[in-house]
Amino acid sequence: MTTASPTSSKLPYHETYKHQEHWRNNEDEFEGAKLGVWLFLTTEILLFSGMFCGYAILRFFYLDDFTHASSHYLNWKIGALNTGVLLISSFTVAMSVRASQLNKQGQLMINLLISAICGVIFLVVKLGWEYGPKIAAGELPGANFTYAGHVGEYVPTTSDPVFLAIYWVATAIHGFHVLIGVVLLLWLAWRAGKRHFGPKHYTAVENVGLYWHLVDLVWIFLFPLLYLV
Amino acid sequence: MNATAHTQPHEDPTHHHIASFRSLFVILVILLIMTALTVYTAKFVDLGEMGNLILAMFIACFKAILVCAIFMHLLHDKFLNTVALAVCLVLVVTFIGFTMIDMASRGALDPTREHFIAPPSMSEANINAAIEKRDAEHAAEGGHGADADHGDDAEHADDIH
Numbered sequence: 023m024t025t026a027s028p029t030s031s032k033l034p035y036h037e038t039y040k041h042q043e044h045w046r047n048n049e050d051e052f053e054g055a056k057l058g059v060w061l062f063l064t065t066e067i068l069l070f071s072g073m074f075c076g077y078a079i080l081r082f083f084y085l086d087d088f089t090h091a092s093s094h095y096l097n098w099k100i101g102a103l104n105t106g107v108l109l110i111s112s113f114t115v116a117m118s119v120r121a122s123q124l125n126k127q128g129q130l131m132i133n134l135l136i137s138a139i140c141g142v143i144f145l146v147v148k149l150g151w152e153y154g155p156k157i158a159a160g161e162l163p164g165a166n167f168t169y170a171g172h173v174g175e176y177v178p179t180t181s182d183p184v185f186l187a188i189y190w191v192a193t194a195i196h197g198f199h200v201l202i203g204v205v206l207l208l209w210l211a212w213r214a215g216k217r218h219f220g221p222k223h224y225t226a227v228e229n230v231g232l233y234w235h236l237v238d239l240v241w242i243f244l245f246p247l248l249y250l251v
Numbered sequence: 252m253n254a255t256a257h258t259q260p261h262e263d264p265t266h267h268h269i270a271s272f273r274s275l276f277v278i279l280v281i282l283l284i285m286t287a288l289t290v291y292t293a294k295f296v297d298l299g300e301m302g303n304l305i306l307a308m309f310i311a312c313f314k315a316i317l318v319c320a321i322f323m324h325l326l327h328d329k330f331l332n333t334v335a336l337a338v339c340l341v342l343v344v345t346f347i348g349f350t351m352i353d354m355a356s357r358g359a360l361d362p363t364r365e366h367f368i369a370p371p372s373m374s375e376a377n378i379n380a381a382i383e384k385r386d387a388e389h390a391a392e393g394g395h396g397a398d399a400d401h402g403d404d405a406e407h408a409d410d411i412h
Contacts (some may be wrong), residue, residue, distance in 0.1 A: 057331060075350055083367040112318060165377065246307035
């Protein structure tokens with residue numbers, strides 16, 4: 023606290039936070055909320071595992087073509103850049119939880135903002151350098167596929183729209199999750215500015231952090247499957 | 252609360268484990284190295300059709316374990332959270348595993364069903380139309396004229412892969 027005067031000092035939100043009525047104490051509420059988020063994360067894992075299963079089935083059907091399609095339509099360097107960006111953002115999110123535990127409000131704010139910025143970088147790279155050129159060239163999923171390749175070079179096969187279908191669906195749903203995560207992180211940063219978080223109360227930071235780590239985890243699996251093999 | 256006056260670096264009023272900067276940073280470095288390793292082995296080392304895929308998945312699983320245990324604090328949390336995740340993973344493995352068992356044994360009872368035969372699809376028509384359009388534009392610009400390889404795509408549709 024910056025002032026010791028009893029008449030002007032007012033404890034910040036996180037110091038005086040009291041749990042909701044149906045919990046015994048703050049600790050139970052925190053652990054209950056965290057378990058709830060873990061259960062939600064399991065539903066998210068199952069959502070993405072549906073797409074991974076679809077990928078596995080389609081890859082079974084079109085093994086060689088997937089490798090060729092992957093190397094022709096996707097740039098692994100862009101994918102690797104996005105992977106690095108998300109890994110760094112996972113680190114800064116974990117650092118923000120640590121900062122709230124140690125009541126380092128400045129660090130908390132900076133780490134939340136860096137995480138959000140990393141998410142935005144991910145989306146900008148994806149939308150601008152991948153989705154944009156793909157839409158312009160007609161490399162769209164399924165029936166929307168209008169890409170013809172270049173004269174004398176790569177000739178598209180009928181399995182390319184299938185590969186692109188799984189690519190577009192998986193990365194778009196993942197990108198939507200990244201967007202939601204960015205919004206949540208910015209919301210946290212706004213609350214952190216109002217001193218809502220501290221060692222005694224950082225539930226939201228912890229839980230949004232868990233969500234963000236899951237988004238990173240999904241990408242850790244998506245990247246090699248789509249871009250590298 | 253004065254942030255610089257904590258005498259017990261890893262305890263706080265709620266008795267939660269506080270990750271140290273070093274542990275978090277070391278994990279980040281390991282994750283980045285693993286990513287580089289994945290890229291390197293996938294792009295520059297040939298391990299056969301499935302070898303690259305399996306190695307990449309092993310590395311990805313290792314990274315996932317690190318993220319879950321340290322970044323998501325599962326190592327220092329109540330075990331119930333890990334149980335929730337473990338049950339979910341059992342379901343995922345069952346889901347994908349049984350599907351793969353089915354895929355791999357398609358030809359066991361009826362050999363004619365061993366390979367997937369793609370039905371004629373709109374995508375083939377789209378591809379042919381796009382190539383014809385491209386060739387027409389190319390010819391209109393004074394190129395050497397359309398080549399005939401778009402005919403191959405119609406043949407590829409029935410190929411058994």
